[in-house]
Amino acid sequence: MEKILVCIKRVIDYNVKIRVKPDETGVVTEGVKMSINPFDEIALEEALRIKESGDASEVIVVSIGPDDSQQQLRTGLAMGADRAVLIKHDEEIEPLTVAKALSEIVEKEKPGLILMGKQAIDDDCSQTGQILAQLCSIPQATFVSQVSIDGDTATVVREIDQGLETLEIDLPAIITTDLRLNEPRYVKLPDIMKAKKKTLDVIESSEMETDFSSSIEVISVTPPPPRESGVMVEDVDQLFTALKEKGLMS
Amino acid sequence: MSKVLIVADHFDGSLLTSTSKAVNCATEISEDIDILVLEKDSIISPQASKIDSVKNVLSISDEAFEHPIASSMAPVVAEIANDYDCILLPSTTFGRDLAPRISAILDVNQVTDIMSVEGPRLFKRPIYAGNAIQTIKVAEDKKILATVRTASFKELGNSNNANVIDTDMPTVEIPSHTKYGGVQSEKTERPDLQVASTVISGGRGVGSAENFELLYELADKLGASVGASRAAVDAGFVPNDMQVGQTGKIIAPELYFALGISGAIQHIAGIKDAGTIVAVNKDADAPIFEIADIGIVADLFEFIPELISKID
Numbered sequence: 215m216e217k218i219l220v221c222i223k224r225v226i227d228y229n230v231k232i233r234v235k236p237d238e239t240g241v242v243t244e245g246v247k248m249s250i251n252p253f254d255e256i257a258l259e260e261a262l263r264i265k266e267s268g269d270a271s272e273v274i275v276v277s278i279g280p281d282d283s284q285q286q287l288r289t290g291l292a293m294g295a296d297r298a299v300l301i302k303h304d305e306e307i308e309p310l311t312v313a314k315a316l317s318e319i320v321e322k323e324k325p326g327l328i329l330m331g332k333q334a335i336d337d338d339c340s341q342t343g344q345i346l347a348q349l350c351s352i353p354q355a356t357f358v359s360q361v362s363i364d365g366d367t368a369t370v371v372r373e374i375d376q377g378l379e380t381l382e383i384d385l386p387a388i389i390t391t392d393l394r395l396n397e398p399r400y401v402k403l404p405d406i407m408k409a410k411k412k413t414l415d416v417i418e419s420s421e422m423e424t425d426f427s428s429s430i431e432v433i434s435v436t437p438p439p440p441r442e443s444g445v446m447v448e449d450v451d452q453l454f455t456a457l458k459e460k461g462l463m464s
Numbered sequence: 465m466s467k468v469l470i471v472a473d474h475f476d477g478s479l480l481t482s483t484s485k486a487v488n489c490a491t492e493i494s495e496d497i498d499i500l501v502l503e504k505d506s507i508i509s510p511q512a513s514k515i516d517s518v519k520n521v522l523s524i525s526d527e528a529f530e531h532p533i534a535s536s537m538a539p540v541v542a543e544i545a546n547d548y549d550c551i552l553l554p555s556t557t558f559g560r561d562l563a564p565r566i567s568a569i570l571d572v573n574q575v576t577d578i579m580s581v582e583g584p585r586l587f588k589r590p591i592y593a594g595n596a597i598q599t600i601k602v603a604e605d606k607k608i609l610a611t612v613r614t615a616s617f618k619e620l621g622n623s624n625n626a627n628v629i630d631t632d633m634p635t636v637e638i639p640s641h642t643k644y645g646g647v648q649s650e651k652t653e654r655p656d657l658q659v660a661s662t663v664i665s666g667g668r669g670v671g672s673a674e675n676f677e678l679l680y681e682l683a684d685k686l687g688a689s690v691g692a693s694r695a696a697v698d699a700g701f702v703p704n705d706m707q708v709g710q711t712g713k714i715i716a717p718e719l720y721f722a723l724g725i726s727g728a729i730q731h732i733a734g735i736k737d738a739g740t741i742v743a744v745n746k747d748a749d750a751p752i753f754e755i756a757d758i759g760i761v762a763d764l765f766e767f768i769p770e771l772i773s774k775i776d
Binding site: 448 | 572575736758
């Protein structure tokens with residue numbers, strides 16, 4: 215295939231402790247380390263491996279978000295993507311809107327394969343890939359832990375609740391990636407320098423056909439109910455007593 | 465009153481309890497609840513008709529539903545959904561795979577992972593792996609389409625006898641671009657991490673892959689599943705399908721043992737909803753003790769064998 219499109223999202227780094235804003239409008243992002251959504255990073259790694267094995271000639275990374283998302287796209291370029299596209303939009307948007315905007319990019323670029331993470335670790339929605347697949351009338355394989363490309367089809371293994379499911383899908387298709395698929399490469403300094411010269415196109419969301427409004431309103435964001443403070447015990451016997459008090463052991 | 469449609473989750477001839485949990489969520493929205501069963505033969509529909517609070521079971525039997533292919537089911541669900549105000553699916557891999565395709569066809573925003581119903585159109589859902597809770601409202605003039613977080617709702621009783629209505633396959637186009645190649649179930653005798661009521665997890669403190677055998681032994685005594693922290697996975701002690709945490713599996717067992725796990729943020733995100741957390745670590749300052757319900761400062765290799773020997 216000619217092109218692989220990889221969709222990445224800028225999210226709070228997975229190692230950062232999430233703090234809810236006192237006014238309950240969201241979580242604190244000021245001064246917080248941001249990264250590529252870890253599942254999207256796995257998607258990008260897979261795309262690069264497919265290209266390196268000779269099954270694709272170009273890897274394009276795309277993101278939707280504020281201007282700062284250019285940092286994550288640059289990281290994607292440093293990992294090895296050939297060029298990047300940012301759909302610049304400052305407000306938070308729902309997956310349906312994201313997928314509609316991405317479908318405009320798909321229509322323009324006509325990739326043979328679209329890869330993205332199975333979910334973003336901020337809103338945990340796990341919707342965008344599937345919506346995009348339906349909007350483009352193409353197959354989907356979600357939660358994927360193995361991919362092999364064979365001409366116009368792909369054979370994938372999905373991690374479902376009951377075990378490992380195998381699907382054979384016609385290309386073009388959308389694959390959403392799970393943790394076990396691969397281990398993303400580390401970016402080396404020379405690659406970061408090289409990435410600065412690669413193309414990064416910015417499209418204003420207002421220039422797109424997609425309607426960026428939403429029918430879901432976020433009323434509040436609050437911290438989860440705190441856990442009651444625990445007790446320390448001295449030995450196994452005291453542990454048994456404590457568990458029995460909670461009705462957890464007979 | 466609004467009409468609710470639940471899409472049944474089933475596997476290998478059995479209705480899954482996740483369906484009943486989704487019905488339980490629906491009872492907080494309406495009393496008018498139907499289940500849609502898409503299957504090859506009418507095996508699942510009678511099982512669905514037993515779930516308490518269900519009014520009708522719409523049964524569509526068709527070759528297209530021999531296997532749960534989301535692209536085949538979505539156009540059918542979307543067609544049936546015309547007569548309903550609210551469509552719910554369990555937030556299992558089945559529901560998460562299928563629901564967004566319905567969202568695309570109906571052109572309505574989907575709510576993922578309802579954890580509580582606060583009003584007819586007001587829901588709570590976890591974000592950041594449960595580190596924050598979002599309260600959201602679905603616009604009045606829109607259908608509600610949502611997945612239901614199964615850990616938040618209990619299974620209902622099975623003493624109902626709802627109407628089973630054999631329903632014609634709607635005339636929609638079923639794509640042929642996806643071929644099913646079977647499911648390989650994990651060979652382990654231990655319960656699945658996501659459904660086990662007790663989970664034993666090990667961290668870097670376990671020290672080696674060989675030492676994990678002790679955890680398996682303890683797990684088998686308790687009928688528990690075994691998980692691991694990212695540190696243990698990164699150290700190569702266990703495969704990464706055992707990883708519990710924000711980027712691994714998010715679980716909510718009744719009883720959770722964190723053995724030799726320091727308690728990194730990303731691990732805690734995966735176990736926040738556990739009923740009781742027992743932490744064992746030789747480092748008294750390990751952050752895991754801040755969230756544990758019961759903590760013991762001890763050497764794992766003395767503690768675990770003693771625990772095993774004292775379980776009947």
